[in-house]
Amino acid sequence: xxxxxxxxxxxxxxxxxxxxxxxxxxxxxxxxxxxxxxxxxxxxxxxxxxxxxxxxxxxxxxxxxxxxxxxxxxxxxxxxxxxxxxxxxxxxxxxxxxxxxxxxxxxxxxxxxxxxxxxxxxxxxxxxxxxxxxxxxxxxxxxxxxxxxxxxxxxxxxxxxxxxxxxxxxxxxxxxxxxxxxxxxxxxxxxxxxxxxxxxxxxxxxxxxxxxxxxxxx
Amino acid sequence: xxxxxxxxxxxxxxxxxxxxxxxxxxxxxxxxxxxxxxxxxxxxxxxxxxxxxxxxxxxxxxxxxxxxxxxxxxxxxxxxxxxxxxxxxxxxxxxxxxxxxxxxxxxxxxxxxxxxxxxxxxxxxxxxxxxxxxxxxxxxxxxxxxxxxxxxxxxxxxxxxxxxxxxxxxxxxxxxxxxxxxxxxxxxxxxxxxxxxxxxxxxxxxxxxxxxxxxx
Numbered sequence: 023x024x025x026x027x028x029x030x031x032x033x034x035x036x037x038x039x040x041x042x043x044x045x046x047x048x049x050x051x052x053x054x055x056x057x058x059x060x061x062x063x064x065x066x067x068x069x070x071x072x073x074x075x076x077x078x079x080x081x082x083x084x085x086x087x088x089x090x091x092x093x094x095x096x097x098x099x100x101x102x103x104x105x106x107x108x109x110x111x112x113x114x115x116x117x118x119x120x121x122x123x124x125x126x127x128x129x130x131x132x133x134x135x136x137x138x139x140x141x142x143x144x145x146x147x148x149x150x151x152x153x154x155x156x157x158x159x160x161x162x163x164x165x166x167x168x169x170x171x172x173x174x175x176x177x178x179x180x181x182x183x184x185x186x187x188x189x190x191x192x193x194x195x196x197x198x199x200x201x202x203x204x205x206x207x208x209x210x211x212x213x214x215x216x217x218x219x220x221x222x223x224x225x226x227x228x229x230x231x232x233x234x235x236x237x238x239x240x
Numbered sequence: 241x242x243x244x245x246x247x248x249x250x251x252x253x254x255x256x257x258x259x260x261x262x263x264x265x266x267x268x269x270x271x272x273x274x275x276x277x278x279x280x281x282x283x284x285x286x287x288x289x290x291x292x293x294x295x296x297x298x299x300x301x302x303x304x305x306x307x308x309x310x311x312x313x314x315x316x317x318x319x320x321x322x323x324x325x326x327x328x329x330x331x332x333x334x335x336x337x338x339x340x341x342x343x344x345x346x347x348x349x350x351x352x353x354x355x356x357x358x359x360x361x362x363x364x365x366x367x368x369x370x371x372x373x374x375x376x377x378x379x380x381x382x383x384x385x386x387x388x389x390x391x392x393x394x395x396x397x398x399x400x401x402x403x404x405x406x407x408x409x410x411x412x413x414x415x416x417x418x419x420x421x422x423x424x425x426x427x428x429x430x431x432x433x434x435x436x437x438x439x440x441x442x443x444x445x446x447x448x449x450x451x452x453x454x455x456x
Contacts, residue, residue, distance in 0.1 A: 090287065093319035093326075094294050100318050145298075145305055145312035 101144075110218060110225035111140040113157060113167065117222060124157070126224060132156040132168065132181045132188075132199065137226060154178065155215065155226065156188075158199070167215040167226050168201050174208040188212065200236060211236060265448075270455040274348075277341035278447075282440065284334040288372075289433070291327040299379065301425035303418050306381035331373055338369050350453035358446040361439060368436045375428040381421060389424070390416055 114135060119125045124135035136152040156168040168188075170178045177192035187204060188197035196205040201212035211234065216227030231240045250256060298313040298320075300306055314320045342362065345351055351359035378389040393416065397407040412419030 090290055093322050094290055097294050097313075097317050097319050097323055098297050144316075145300070145308040 109141050110220075110227050111137055113137040113155070113217075113224045113226050115223055116219065126157060126159055126165075129159045129161045132158050134170070134181065139226075141228075156181065157224070163219050165217045165219070165224060166200070167217050167224075169213040169215065169229060171213070172208055173203075173210050173212060173231075174206070179212070201232075202234065202236070210234075268452055268454070271452065274344045275452065277337055277344055281334060281337040281341055284330050284337060285436070285440070287330045288327060288334060291323050291330065292429070294323050295327055296429065301379070301422050303381060303421055306379065306421060310380050331376060334369055335373060338366055342366065348453060349456060352453075355446075355450055355453065358443060358450070361443055361446070365436065365439050365443060368432055368439065372428060372432050372436070375424040375432065378421060378424045379428065386416065389420070393420075 114124045114126050114137070116126050119127075124133060126133065134154065134156055136154050139150045139153050141149075154170045156170060158166040158168065160166065172179050172190035172192065172195045174190065174193055174195050177190050177195075179188040179190045179195070179197065181187075182189050186199055188199075188201070190196070190206065190208070194206040195203070195208040197208070197212055198204050201214065203209075203211055211232050213229055213231050215229050218225045218227065230238050233239050295313070298309055298317065300309040310324070314324055345359065345362070374389075374392055378385045393407045393411050396410060397403045399406060408414060410420070410423065412423050
């Protein structure tokens with residue numbers, strides 16, 4: 023390769039980089055090459071009838087596409103932008119219970135009761151009634167709401183007052199009073215519901231799972 | 241804006257001659273606005289495909305949820321009412337435009353030799369469009385949809401000899417129910433679109449091959 027064909031280092035652009043702007047500006051003064059001249063012709067070509075019509079057609083088409091595309095995209099995207107709203111279902115009134123009301127005032131003892139779930143999932147309006155839960159009152163407005171279903175295969179667990187354990191009737195799953203697994207095949211502690219107390223009423227929120235340290239994982 | 245990208249692709253694939261061969265076809269002088277009905281029908285088809293796909297994002301073909309999902313789509317999703325009504329009105333518009341297109345071809349006697357095949361194909365496309373209307377009408381699963389389909393299937397049942405079997409086939413059994421809804425959904429969303437798209441391609445190809453009929 024002849025020496026002269028290799029460019030001097032200061033002329034060599036970095037790979038993938040075009041000549042700097044100043045270089046281009048320098049060239050402006052020069053006589054235009056054939057390619058630049060032809061490009062200029064292309065840009066300034068007279069607006070012929072054909073050009074005008076095809077451009078108009080293009081813009082009208084783009085307009086229709088946008089008019090149809092905007093509702094389409096927003097409809098499909100909208101559900102993704104919905105904030106997750108926690109929905110609360112009343113479990114029971116605190117204070118002196120009337121007939122047929124669960125007595126939530128007893129502390130430290132799991133109380134089996136039921137509530138009507140008001141959860142909604144898009145078009146699913148089903149409101150499951152009589153959802154069974156164990157409510158444990160820790161006092162000072164602190165509650166644990168345990169799902170009765172064993173985490174192994176979903177059999178409803180029962181509270182054994184003498185042993186102070188939850189027993190699953192199906193495969194010998196045993197949980198302690200906080201829902202931790204003591205024995206048997208269950209893979210994780212009992213699931214629980216979010217809770218809140220508002221206006222003297224205990225509400226259940228979303229169902230979630232916990233790990234062995236009772237830290238929320240879902 | 242995309243000139244450089246277009247140039248890059250053009251250098252590699254050389255698509256311009258192909259595009260110009262497909263698109264730059266001179267149309268004969270006798271073209272009138274009446275010749276637009278076919279193209280307008282095609283436009284409504286595109287409209288139905290787009291709005292139909294959006295609806296499919298939300299629709300559930302089950303008697304439990306069909307009505308709720310349609311209602312929820314309209315009430316809770318932005319442009320839900322617009323999209324659903326575009327699909328509904330677009331369906332009616334498509335049938336009207338198909339008929340106007342057919343009327344134009346009939347009045348211009350454009351069905352005569354050598355275009356008999358395309359006329360017959362057009363008639364089957366008309367039946368497909370009506371099939372779209374019939375199957376789509378049931379999907380919202382309200383009282384009107386249910387009873388209109390009931391009547392429609394009873395009419396199918398009056399066809400001599402095979403009527404009852406045909407009605408049962410469409411209904412998925414002797415009684416209108418969950419299977420009917422699922423069948424109509426499958427026909428409306430999978431079977432008919434494929435048939436219609438294939439038929440339309442053939443329809444357009446024949447028009448291209450034979451050209452537009454000369455005036456009377």
